[in-house]
Structures are given as structure tokens and as C-alpha cells.
Amino acid sequence: MPATHATYKTIALVVRQNTAGIEVPVAKLLDFLRESGRSVVLEEETAAHLGMAGLPAMSAAGIGEHADAAIVMGGDGTMLGLARQLAPYDVPLIGINQGRLGFMTDIPLESMLPVLAQIFAGSHQAERRTLLEGSVLREGKEIHVGMAVNDVVVSRGAGAGMAELRVDVDNHFMYNQRSDGLIISTPTGSTAYALSAGGPLLHPTLGGIVLVPIAPHALSNRPIVLPDSSEIQIEIVRGRDITVNFDMQTFASLQAQDRIIIKRSPHAITFLHPEGWSYYNTLREKLHWNEYPSTDGKLV
Numbered sequence: 001m002p003a004t005h006a007t008y009k010t011i012a013l014v015v016r017q018n019t020a021g022i023e024v025p026v027a028k029l030l031d032f033l034r035e036s037g038r039s040v041v042l043e044e045e046t047a048a049h050l051g052m053a054g055l056p057a058m059s060a061a062g063i064g065e066h067a068d069a070a071i072v073m074g075g076d077g078t079m080l081g082l083a084r085q086l087a088p089y090d091v092p093l094i095g096i097n098q099g100r101l102g103f104m105t106d107i108p109l110e111s112m113l114p115v116l117a118q119i120f121a122g123s124h125q126a127e128r129r130t131l132l133e134g135s136v137l138r139e140g141k142e143i144h145v146g147m148a149v150n151d152v153v154v155s156r157g158a159g160a161g162m163a164e165l166r167v168d169v170d171n172h173f174m175y176n177q178r179s180d181g182l183i184i185s186t187p188t189g190s191t192a193y194a195l196s197a198g199g200p201l202l203h204p205t206l207g208g209i210v211l212v213p214i215a216p217h218a219l220s221n222r223p224i225v226l227p228d229s230s231e232i233q234i235e236i237v238r239g240r241d242i243t244v245n246f247d248m249q250t251f252a253s254l255q256a257q258d259r260i261i262i263k264r265s266p267h268a269i270t271f272l273h274p275e276g277w278s279y280y281n282t283l284r285e286k287l288h289w290n291e292y293p294s295t296d297g298k299l300v
Helices: 023-035 044-050 060-066 076-089 109-120 279-287
Strands: 010-015 039-043 069-074 093-097 124-138 141-148 151-155 163-169 172-179 181-185 208-214 224-227 232-238 242-246 250-254 259-274
Touching (some): 010 060, 023 039, 039 044, 039 060, 076 093, 076 124, 076 141, 093 109, 109 259, 124 151, 124 242, 141 151, 151 163, 151 259, 163 181, 181 232
Parallel strands (some): 010 039, 093 259
Antiparallel strands (some): 151 242, 208 224, 242 250
16 A cells, blocks of 8 residues: 555655756755655656766666655656556655646646645545556467556557457457547546547546547447456457557557457556645646636637
8 A cells, every 4th residue: 555644754756857947946856855854766767867966766666665655747748657667566656747737747846845745744635546457469479568547549550541440348249440549548548648539538536448439430439438347359450550559658569460458457556636636626727627708709
């Protein structure tokens, strides 16, 4: 289980690379952590690009074994990469956003120190998120495995024609689909690519997996939400330049008759949010639900 607030003694820091002006807020954060009596370790790529001597640098596995919590300074993409690696270790994650509000990196940079003080004092909300895992089989042999916080996406190449996919759920045939591809998403990922392809929003605590066709040939191919106990099998019937990717960060090239087996991962991730945090507030901010036209036609 994640550490309690009394044991948040060793904090890992992960910082998005090539972020202009990041040195000042990082220095303030390090001072804050040290002054509060906490040990700090840097993720090894963070240590390399910041060039900070005197702090231990660790791989994701090392962070998983030694850290009580990890702070991510960056965007949701940075969080996705780390979350997949730390999922087996159940290290709580705290997201500091480097610009626009993120769905996972939700603490504004300018208010990070007072918010972190509250979180480390135990005034926070812990939120569990499910993940997907998938394996690619070719002639019965496993050739690729991956894990996804957001989604697994099977898609055709830019210059290729439609892909034809056979989809089975729990060994029951669902359909043959001709489309540009198929998104298999967690509730967390329902606000990412799945949303732009016309999928539904799923609250993160729901136990569901959503399948969203990408530009299907038949308009009757609609998004569907399955129980997260489902095992989904996708077979490549035909198509060229087809790939499968996990969170848009790991890829495998596919051939006809390859099969992808997708199911809920036994691992989960925990986000620590400030007290009073609300998923609905985040939706309003990100999707601009709080903007209304004024009398002069401008958004307010």
C-alpha cells in the first residue's frame, strides 16, 4: 500500500527535460524538502539534464524500492512515462504542472510549496487509477509486452488503407471492424485520445474499459464500455503499416494474423491531490466548461 503521510521521508523528483527556467523552481522545491527534513533522490535522466551534484540519482526501479513518494514537475506526458514504470512499486505520485493544467499534473507551479506542505502533513486526497497491460502474439509467441495508464491504440500508417480488425471479448466474437484503428482506454485515458475520437468520459473510479473506433467505415461501430474484468483480443485481419502503441510512448509493428491481448493490469497507481481537489473542477478547466459567451461574443 502507499506510504502514509508520516512516512513520506524519501522523495523522488522527476523533471521534464528541456524546460526553460526550471532551475529556479527546482531549487526552491529542493530547499523546501530539505528544510522539512526529507531526503531527496533524483530520477537519473533528471539528474543528468539538471547537472546537480550531491544528490543520489536512481533509475525508476531504484525509486520504486527507496522512495516514499515521487514528485513529477512537467506535464501529463512526463507523468505517464513515470507512472507506468513505478506502478509495480505502488509509489504515490504528485504532479506539479509546468504550464497548462494537466489531468494528472494538477498542482500549479506557483502554489506548489504550500500545497506540498499540506500533502506531507496528511491533508490530501489519495486517488487510485487502474492500468491496462497488453501482449502481442505472432504465431503463438509473445513478441512485445506493454502497460498503459491512458490507452492501447491499434492504428494504420498515414499512407495505408483501412485496417480490418477482429475483436473478441472474453472469447466471444464481437465484430470485424474496418477503420483507421481502435483505442482501448482506461477511465483515465477517456479524456485523452479516446475523447477526441468521440468516446465517452469515464469517471476515474469506474471499473470500465472503453473501446473507441477511429474513423470506422460503418457508422454503426460505436464506442462501447466493457467491464474492466474483460480480456480483449484484437486480431489483425488485413492492413498495411499497422502498429500498436501504449500511451503513445512504446510501439510495436504488426503483421496480418498478429493478435493483441489486453486486460486490466494487476498494478494500479496512486495520485496524491490537494485537499478539496475535484475531478469535475479539472474537467471544467481543461474542457472549458467554465467559459460562457458574454454579450460581446467573447468567452469569459
